[in-house]
Amino acid sequence: MANEVILLDFWPSMFGMRTRIALREKGVEFEYREEDLRNKSPLLLQMNPIHKKIPVLIHNGKPVNESVIQVQYIDEVWSHKNPILPSDPYQRAQARFWADFIDKKLYEAQRKVWATKGEEQEAGKKDFIEILKTLESELGDKPYFGGDDFGYVDIALIGFYTWFPAYEKFANFSTESEVPKLIAWVRKCLQRESVAKSLPDPEKVTEFVSELRKKFVPE
């Protein structure tokens, strides 16, 4: 039976980007369906009744929710090429730890950078930069977070890059000045086909975030 893979997604979502990249890394054919988050499809509500969020991966009619869970699932099902998680249990635990760090710390901090202003935004910006520096320090001199090969943590983080110009615009700073090694890593990742095909144009993301910001920060 042929694999039927559908991805319910929203183009600027840094979480959706993870799943897109993982599917492409494995060479999996999939149908991408754009969701309107103000008018969620019956399929989305049926396949993710608990959280009603994207991305939703539907594999032969069965849903897998939460981006990091989807990436692990994709790695386990299509295990024949381009391993995403390392094979060593200790390295796997490290990879999971850093993806969890990104989800717990980076997401909240970046939200403050574009959705607030004044003191709250300044505090958010400081946190955000500190978190990026921690990640840069973890990367060290390695080409990728996993070492020589592109993997789990790289996939977890790279999508946030498309939002960097928006953060820089609204909070007035330069990621390249703060975390140059991390930006070098970004450039390396962007050369990868799965990444280039899965990430939207950061300029379009900035336009989107500008519109979104108006709802949170009336000028």
Place this chain on the structure above:
Amino acid sequence: MADKVILLDFWPSPFGVRARIALREKGVEFEYREENLRDKSPLLLQMNPVHKKIPVLIHNGKPVCESMNVVQYIDEVWSDKNPILPSDPYQRAQARFWVDFVDTKLYEPADKIWQTKGEEQETAKKEYIEALKILESELGDKPYFGGDTFGFVDIAMTGYYSWFEASEKLANFSIEPECPTLMASAKRCLQRESVVKSLHDSEKILAFAYKIRKIYCV
């Protein structure tokens, strides 16, 4: 080379409990070290510099942090007995999803039940029960979340099961009438040897809960 396993932990922690249970399920000998969270040991700060939290599993000198990460690591290293995660990738994805649900939806209301009073506590109680009901619906007729065998989601829940009595007393409610089948599964889990050995008795936990409330001036 013999395995050296140390667990940095804090006795009432529902997260530490998960690591203890997993180690015992696998029959792993380990050294338990109690941390004073108001005076964290240099070892804790060295082994978990990012979060500075327990539990930390130190295996042959190398740290693993975050409770469910620790449980998965234990399952993968000591894979010869009592599998914790299912072998099928789809079932594994479901188990991970529900553990994520437990950690995102139960944690805050559970905390607020302990640390607040009045309307804030009432709201927390409602949210807590709502989340438990969703979990009960997922459990269905199965003896455990894992099906016939005690597994990943059950381990994640057991820490919360160990706080049930204290939460009920502090917020004056009863979980059993709201979630009878979940309670039945909880009782089953609480009787398991690895769990009995890993938990402190409910009187001690209740006394700790009252102490916490005093600190928050409730």
